[in-house]
Amino acid sequence: MTPPEHNEQKRTVNVSTQIQHDAGQLFGLLAQFPSEQELIAATQNFSESGYRSLDAFSPFPLEELSEALQLKRSRVAPIVFAGGLIGGVSIYALEYWINLFAYPLNVGGRPLHSWISFIPPTFECTVLLGSLAGACGMLWLCGLPRLNHPVFEVDAFQRASTDGWFLCIQAEDDHFDPQISRQLLFSCGAREVWDVPEIKY
Amino acid sequence: MSRTSKTRDHLLPADATYESVSDQVSRIVLREPVPASWKFGFLIGLIMLQILLIGIGWLFVYGVGIWGINIPVGWGLAIINFVWWIGIGHAGTLISAILLLLHQEWRTSINRIAEAMTLFAVACAGLFPILHLGRPKFFYWLVPYPATTNMWPQFRSPLIWDFFAISTYATVSFVFWYLGMVPDLATMRDRAHSRIVARIYGVLALGWRNSARHWHHYQKLYLILAGLATPLVVSVHTTVSWDFSVGIVSAWHSTVFPPYFVGGAIFSGFAMVLLITIPLRRIYHVKDLITEKHLDAMAKIMLASGMVVSYGYLMDAYVAWYRNEPFDSYIYTDRFSGPYDYCYWGLVICNCIIPQALWFPHVRRNTWLLFTISIFIQIGMWLERFIIISLSLHRDHLPSDWSMYYPTIWDWALLIGTAGLFLVLMLLFLRLLPSISMSEMRELVHQKGDSHHDPS
Numbered sequence: 001m002t003p004p005e006h007n008e009q010k011r012t013v014n015v016s017t018q019i020q021h022d023a024g025q026l027f028g029l030l031a032q033f034p035s036e037q038e039l040i041a042a043t044q045n046f047s048e049s050g051y052r053s054l055d056a057f058s059p060f061p062l063e064e065l066s067e068a069l070q071l072k073r074s075r076v077a078p079i080v081f082a083g084g085l086i087g088g089v090s091i092y093a094l095e096y097w098i099n100l101f102a103y104p105l106n107v108g109g110r111p112l113h114s115w116i117s118f119i120p121p122t123f124e125c126t127v128l129l130g131s132l133a134g135a136c137g138m139l140w141l142c143g144l145p146r147l148n149h150p151v152f153e154v155d156a157f158q159r160a161s162t163d164g165w166f167l168c169i170q171a172e173d174d175h176f177d178p179q180i181s182r183q184l185l186f187s188c189g190a191r192e193v194w195d196v197p198e199i200k201y
Numbered sequence: 202m203s204r205t206s207k208t209r210d211h212l213l214p215a216d217a218t219y220e221s222v223s224d225q226v227s228r229i230v231l232r233e234p235v236p237a238s239w240k241f242g243f244l245i246g247l248i249m250l251q252i253l254l255i256g257i258g259w260l261f262v263y264g265v266g267i268w269g270i271n272i273p274v275g276w277g278l279a280i281i282n283f284v285w286w287i288g289i290g291h292a293g294t295l296i297s298a299i300l301l302l303l304h305q306e307w308r309t310s311i312n313r314i315a316e317a318m319t320l321f322a323v324a325c326a327g328l329f330p331i332l333h334l335g336r337p338k339f340f341y342w343l344v345p346y347p348a349t350t351n352m353w354p355q356f357r358s359p360l361i362w363d364f365f366a367i368s369t370y371a372t373v374s375f376v377f378w379y380l381g382m383v384p385d386l387a388t389m390r391d392r393a394h395s396r397i398v399a400r401i402y403g404v405l406a407l408g409w410r411n412s413a414r415h416w417h418h419y420q421k422l423y424l425i426l427a428g429l430a431t432p433l434v435v436s437v438h439t440t441v442s443w444d445f446s447v448g449i450v451s452a453w454h455s456t457v458f459p460p461y462f463v464g465g466a467i468f469s470g471f472a473m474v475l476l477i478t479i480p481l482r483r484i485y486h487v488k489d490l491i492t493e494k495h496l497d498a499m500a501k502i503m504l505a506s507g508m509v510v511s512y513g514y515l516m517d518a519y520v521a522w523y524r525n526e527p528f529d530s531y532i533y534t535d536r537f538s539g540p541y542d543y544c545y546w547g548l549v550i551c552n553c554i555i556p557q558a559l560w561f562p563h564v565r566r567n568t569w570l571l572f573t574i575s576i577f578i579q580i581g582m583w584l585e586r587f588i589i590i591s592l593s594l595h596r597d598h599l600p601s602d603w604s605m606y607y608p609t610i611w612d613w614a615l616l617i618g619t620a621g622l623f624l625v626l627m628l629l630f631l632r633l634l635p636s637i638s639m640s641e642m643r644e645l646v647h648q649k650g651d652s653h654h655d656p657s
Contacts, residue, residue, distance in 0.1 A: 076421040125369070
C-alpha cells in the first residue's frame with residue numbers, strides 16, 4: 001500500500017463536502033473487520049503508511065496489535081517502582097523518627113532503632129503504594145476514567161467487547177482524508193465504515 | 202497437538218466461541234431469573250447477618266465480658282475466627298496471582314470468584330481484631346497519625362504489623378479484583394438491555410473501550426500486581442503467625458509457624474473455593490466453564506497443602522518432645538489426652554486423615570465427596586486455630602491460674618454472623634457482577650483456535 005497522497009487543496013474540498021453532522025466536526029472513521037487477522041493486517045498497513053492517530057479495538061489483548069500500532073513500552077513499571085520506593089522509604093523514615101525522637105520507648109532494653117521489627121510495615125507499605133500508584137498510573141496512561149467517548153456513538157461498537165474487531169482513524173491525523181482513508185479501510189478488508197462525530201459536552 | 206492445547210480443550214466446551222462464553226457469563230446477571238436457591242440462600246444470609254448485628258450491638262453495650270474469655274485464656278473465639286477467616290481469604294490471591302505468574306490456564310474461570318471470596322473473607326476477618334480491642338471506637342489509634350496527645354503507635358508490636366498487613370492485603374486485593382473486572386464490566390455495559398443498567402455498568406467500567414492502547418498498559422499492570430500480590434499473600438499470614446511466635450507462651454514460640462500457617466491458609470482457602478464453586482456450577486449451569494479438571498486441580502493443591510499442615514503438627518509435637526523441657530512436653534500431653542482431647546483428635550481426623558482420600562482420582566472428580574471433604578477441612582482448620590490459641594493458653598506455667606475456656610452464645614453469634622455476612626456479600630456478587638472473567642475466557646478461546654490452525 002502506498003502512503004495516501006494529500007494536497008491541502010483537495011483535502012479542504014473533501015472535508016467540506018463529506019461532513020454533514022450537526023456537530024460540524026468529525027472525530028474520525030471507525031471500521032469493523034471480520035476477524036482479528038484482518039484487523040492486525042489493516043492496523044499494520046495504516047501504521048506503516050504513516051498514520052499515527054490510530055486506535056484498534058479487540059475484545060481481549062492481542063500482542064500483535066500493540067506491535068502493529070508501534071506502541072512504546074508501557075510506563076506502568078517505573079510508576080509502580082516509584083510508588084513502592086516512596087511508600088517504603090517514607091514509612092521506614094516515619095518509624096525511625098517516631099521510635100528515636102517523637103516517642104522513644106525503652107522496652108526491656110531493646111535498641112530504639114530495632115530495624116528488624118520495622119520491616120513488616122515497610123514491606124506492606126511498599127506493596128501498598130506501589131499497587132495504588134500502578135493502578136492510578138495505568139488509568140492515567142489510558143486516559144481513564146471517562147464517561148463517554150466518540151466511538152460509543154456508533155451502535156455497532158458494542159460488539160468490541162464480545163467479538164468485534166474495530167479500527168479507528170482519527171481526523172486529527174495529518175494523513176487523514178475522509179474519502180481516501182475510507183477507501184483505504186475498505187481496501188484493507190473492512191466490512192463496514194462509519195463516520196464518528198465529535199461529541200459535544 | 203501440543204500438551205498445552207490438549208489441556209485447554211478440557212477447560213472449555215468444544216464449540217466455545219467468543220460470543221458463547223461472553224453470553225454464558227453475562228446471562229447469569231443480565232438475563233436469567235433469580236433462582237429459588239439464590240433467594241433461599243440470601244434469606245438465610247440476611248438472618249445470620251442480623252445475628253452479627255445483635256452480637257456486635259450487645260458487645261458495644263456490655264464489653265468483652267459477654268464472651269467466654271477469662272484469665273489465662275485472654276484470646277478466645279474472636280482471635281480464632283480472625284485467623285480462620287484470614288486463612289480462607291488466601292486461596293483467592295493465590296489462585297489469581299501465583300497461578301497467573303505460573304501460566305496455569307485453569308485459573309481463568311475460577312479466579313474472579315476466588316478473588317471475591319478473598320475480599321469478603323478479609324472483611325469478615327477484619328471485624329474481629331477491632332471488636333476484640335475492648336474499646337472498638339479507638340481502633341484508629343493503630344494508625345500512625347499526628348495526634349494532639351503526641352502518642353505514636355508501637356512499631357515493635359505485632360498488633361501494628363497486623364494492622365499494616367491486613368489493611369494492605371484488603372486494599373491490594375480490592376484493586377486487583379476491581380481492575381481485573383474492568384474489561385468485563387465494559388462487556389456488561391455493552392450487553393445490558395436497559396439504559397439504566399448500561400449506565401451503572403458504564404460508570405463502573407470507567408470508560409473502558411477495549412482499545413489496544415488500554416490493553417497494552419493494562420496487561421503490564423495486571424502482571425505487576427500479580428507479582429506484588431504473591432509475596433503479599435505469604436507475608437500476611439506470616440505476620441499473623443508472628444503474633445503468636447514472638448510471644449513467650451510455650452506452644453506459640455515456634456519457628457515453624459510462618460510456613461505452617463501459610464500452608465494451612467492455602468488448605469482452607471481452596472476448600473472454601475470448592476464450597477462456593479460446586480453449588481455454583483450446578484445452579485448456574487456453568488459446568489462446561491468450571492470443569493471437573495478445575496476441581497481436580499484444586500483437590501490436588503488441597504492434598505499437598507494438607508500434607509504441609511500435617512507435617513507442621515508432627516514437627517510441633519516432635520520439637521516439644523525433643524527439647525526435653527517438661528512444661529513444653531506437658532502442653533502436648535494435654536493436647537492428646539487433656540480436657541480438650543476431642544478437639545485435637547477431631548483436628549487429626551479432619552485435616553490429616555480425611556484429605557488422604559484425595560489421592561484417588563475418583564474422589565477428586567466426585568463433587569459430592571469433594572464438597573463433604575471441604576466441609577471437614579473447614580472444621581479441621583477452625584479446630585486447629587482453637588487448639589493453637591485456647592489450648593495453649595488454658596494451662597500456662599502457673600497451675601493456680603489454670604482455667605477452662607467455654608465460648609458463650611455471644612462468641613458463637615459472631616462466628617455465625619460473619620458467616621452470614623460472607624454469604625450475603627458472596628450472593629450479591631454472584632448476582633450483580635460477572636463472576637467468571639469473560640475477557641480471559643475469550644483469550645482462551647482465541648488460543649484454542651490457534652492450536653487448531655497449527656497442526657504441530
